Amino acid sequence: MSSEEDTSQTSSSSSSSLPPPASHFIGRKEDIVKAGRVTKLVNGCRDVLVLYHQGQLYAMDMHCYHSGGALKNGDIEEFNGLLCIVCPWHKYKITLEGGEGLYQAVDDPLAKPLRTHWRSKGVKQRIHKVTEVNGDVFVTLNESGEAIESDVYQTEKYRTSFLKAKTKNEVRK
Numbered sequence: 001m002s003s004e005e006d007t008s009q010t011s012s013s014s015s016s017s018l019p020p021p022a023s024h025f026i027g028r029k030e031d032i033v034k035a036g037r038v039t040k041l042v043n044g045c046r047d048v049l050v051l052y053h054q055g056q057l058y059a060m061d062m063h064c065y066h067s068g069g070a071l072k073n074g075d076i077e078e079f080n081g082l083l084c085i086v087c088p089w090h091k092y093k094i095t096l097e098g099g100e101g102l103y104q105a106v107d108d109p110l111a112k113p114l115r116t117h118w119r120s121k122g123v124k125q126r127i128h129k130v131t132e133v134n135g136d137v138f139v140t141l142n143e144s145g146e147a148i149e150s151d152v153y154q155t156e157k158y159r160t161s162f163l164k165a166k167t168k169n170e171v172r173k
Contacts (some may be wrong), residue, residue: 013071020131024139032057032137037072040139046154048128051076051096053083057138058096059128060085063153065101066092073123099125099148114138125150129149 019025024042027050029115032038037051039062047062053076064071069089077104078095084093093102101121106114126148129140152158 017134019133019136019138020129020140021130023129023140026059026130026137026139029057029132029135029137040074042128042139042141046141046162048141050130050137050139051085053096055133056096057130057137059130060094060096060099061126061128061150061154063150064094064125065149065153066088066090068153068158078130082118094125095120097127099123099127101125123148 006112011021024040026032026040026048027038032050033052036053037049039047039049042048047073048059049062049071050057050059051072060071063069064074064087066087067089069087069092071085071087071094073088074085075088076096079085079093082102083096084102085096094100095102096143100126101130102118103121104116104155105119106116108115126142128142131138
């Protein structure tokens with residue numbers, strides 16, 4: 001599995017009273033722990049999911065790279081020793097640490113019994129850095145120049161069409 005520094009997520013605690021430069025306040029850690037997951041529009045341009053699982057904070061783009069599914073509703077499961085969020089729409093698996101998409105590979109489709117194993121598709125979901133300072137949680141956006149598939153759901157074009165669809169659905173209710 002790849003572990004590129006630009007796209008890897010780290011979570012850290014700090015006794016400093018200052019948040020990292022260019023970071024964005026998400027909320028109090030105790031509130032995030034209680035909720036398990038929070039979503040926030042960061043810097044007016046990026047929908048971010050921050051979640052707490054097994055004592056660790058993680059942050060990633062809120063919409064699944066595959067079709068824009070709401071990852072806030074996904075289950076956390078372990079595959080091949082890696083914690084993943086499973087998209088509720090199409091069951092795509094995304095590692096919490098690095099944003100890699102996982103799939104089950106078959107080396108020999110004619111072999112009996114069929115043997116599968118988990119492989120990485122590479123980084124598909126943008127992961128952001130989480131920092132805790134005196135109980136406050138901050139996210140620093142990963143703005144590496146390299147395009148990542150989840151970026152498409154952060155564009156103005158997608159955001160506009162998403163809001164139109166949401167409004168249309170609310171009117172129907």
